[in-house]
Amino acid sequence: MDAVAIxxxxxxxxxxxxxxxxxxxxxxxxxxGHPTAAEIFEAVNRVDPRSSRxxxxxxxxxxxxxxxxxxxxxxxxxxxxxxxGMRHHHFICDRCGNVEDMEWYDVPRPTSGxxxxxxxxxxxxxxxxxxxxxxxxxxxx
Amino acid sequence: MDAVAIxxxxxxxxxxxxxxxxxxxxxxxxxxGHPTAAEIFEAVNRVDPRSSRxxxxxxxxxxxxxxxxxxxxxxxxxxxxxxxGMRHHHFICDRCGNVEDMEWYDVPRPTSGxxxxxxxxxxxxxxxxxxxxxxxxxxxx
DNA sequence: ATATCATATTAGACATAATCTAAATTTTTC
DNA sequence: GAAAAATTTAGATTATGTCTAATATGATAT
Numbered sequence: 001m002d003a004v005a006i007x008x009x010x011x012x013x014x015x016x017x018x019x020x021x022x023x024x025x026x027x028x029x030x031x032x033g034h035p036t037a038a039e040i041f042e043a044v045n046r047v048d049p050r051s052s053r054x055x056x057x058x059x060x061x062x063x064x065x066x067x068x069x070x071x072x073x074x075x076x077x078x079x080x081x082x083x084x085g086m087r088h089h090h091f092i093c094d095r096c097g098n099v100e101d102m103e104w105y106d107v108p109r110p111t112s113g114x115x116x117x118x119x120x121x122x123x124x125x126x127x128x129x130x131x132x133x134x135x136x137x138x139x140x141x
Numbered sequence: 142m143d144a145v146a147i148x149x150x151x152x153x154x155x156x157x158x159x160x161x162x163x164x165x166x167x168x169x170x171x172x173x174g175h176p177t178a179a180e181i182f183e184a185v186n187r188v189d190p191r192s193s194r195x196x197x198x199x200x201x202x203x204x205x206x207x208x209x210x211x212x213x214x215x216x217x218x219x220x221x222x223x224x225x226g227m228r229h230h231h232f233i234c235d236r237c238g239n240v241e242d243m244e245w246y247d248v249p250r251p252t253s254g255x256x257x258x259x260x261x262x263x264x265x266x267x268x269x270x271x272x273x274x275x276x277x278x279x280x281x282x
Numbered sequence: 283a284t285a286t287c288a289t290a291t292t293a294g295a296c297a298t299a300a301t302c303t304a305a306a307t308t309t310t311t312c
Numbered sequence: 313g314a315a316a317a318a319t320t321t322a323g324a325t326t327a328t329g330t331c332t333a334a335t336a337t338g339a340t341a342t
Contacts, residue, residue: 016309018319037300052321057300059319073214076329078299089251091259103255107248107266110230114244118232119277121270125248129262136260157338159290178329193292198329200290217300219328 005029009083013066020044020051021059025083028069034080034090034099072099089124093131102127146170150224154207161185161192162200166224169210175221175231175240213240230265234272243268 006026010017023044028035035043041056060081063069072080072090077097087104107123130136147167151158164185169176176184182197201222204210213221213231218238228245248264271277 016318018308020320038298050320052323054301054322055320061301071216073216075212075214075220079216091261094262100259102251105249105251108246110243110246110268117273117276118241118268119270120232120268121235122268124267124269126265126267127251127259127261127263128265129260132258135258157289159338161291179327191291193294195293195330196291203290 009068013063013068015062015066015068019048020055021062023048023051024056024059025063025068028063028081028083029085032082034072034082036078036080038078040081074099089127091127091129091131093134094128095130095134098131098133100131150209154204154209156203156207156209160189161196162203164189164192165197165200166204166209169204169222169224170226173223175213175223177219177221179219181222215240230268232268232270232272234275235269236271236275239272239274241272 003026006022006029007017009029010021010025015021024040027040027043031043037057037060040060041051041053044051044056060069060071064071064081068084069081070084072082072092074080074092074097080099082099082101089102089104091100091102092098093100102125107125109120109123144167147163147170148158150170151162151166156162165181168181168184172184178198178201181201182192182194185192185197201210201212205212205222209225210222211225213223213233215221215233215238221240223240223242230243230245232241232243233239234241243266248266250261250264
């Protein structure tokens with residue numbers, strides 16, 4: 001992954017490029033999946049054990065605030081994170097909780113009447129069901 | 142709220158009608174909002190202090206499993222619950238975390254190509270932004 | 283009505299995920 | 313280089329939810 005692209009992302013979010021923050025962002029951009037904070041912390045420290053747990057959480061929060069990273073809450077499990085690259089929707093497996101990307105497509109907005117005075121910033125689509133691994137073929141019980 | 146309707150719901154989900162479970166279901170059907178497990182536990186026990194915390198969690202889990210209640214995960218906050226009445230989408234406030242119902246409308250499904258071998262059970266739309274209370278008028282800072 | 287038994291409840295311990303604190307460090311600015 | 317601002321850190325703390333194993337109960341068949 002291009003180090004310059006990562007630094008540019010951080011700069012775009014007006015975040016200093018510290019080694020710890022860089023490592024988190026780089027991991028998310030390279031990983032492609034939807035790791036939990038604990039997985040990110042572990043992965044980042046396996047390479048270069050200089051980051052604390054609190055820092056990983058701090059940086060994830062900063063990255064989310066800056067709009068560079070998305071946090072996906074999953075019922076009964078730790079939150080997942082992914083770098084906002086191309087727009088996409090999410091699929092969440094009922095059984096294993098894994099989060100997968102789904103092709104982006106535009107979603108019709110609600111009527112302004114039903115919006116009231118709410119300000120809608122974004123609109124996301126979440127599909128739920130069984131992932132390939134957990135499907136009928138493989139589901140044990 | 143009609144006690145018979147509540148009992149019928151539980152029976153429909155093949156769940157025994159215990160006083161504790163009835164109280165949780167009744168509260169959700171009457172409340173209309175999106176309370177947390179802690180709020181449900183407190184409300185139910187204020188009326189009739191016979192339910193333990195574990196039971197409230199057990200019952201919520203059973204009700205969700207049975208498809209009578211929906212659990213909504215909110216980033217960084219406790220999960221919210223609502224009785225599945227009329228179909229609806231959800232709005233989640235970025236600032237206060239409150240969950241509100243939004244008018245239902247059909248959402249186009251993804252192309253079968255992008256689905257792969259996933260089995261999609263449902264598809265929900267989540268709007269994010271600022272609720273009426275937290276909007277620009279009222280937002281402090 | 284009563285016995286039966288799978289199901290449900292309970293208190294409190296435990297687990298997990300995430301945040302907070304306050305001191306130390308690093309980076310930026312002047 | 314001094315001062316200010318942002319960041320990092322270890323560990324304590326909080327919040328949320330689950331587990332255990334003993335006890336009680338609702339639904340069913342008799």
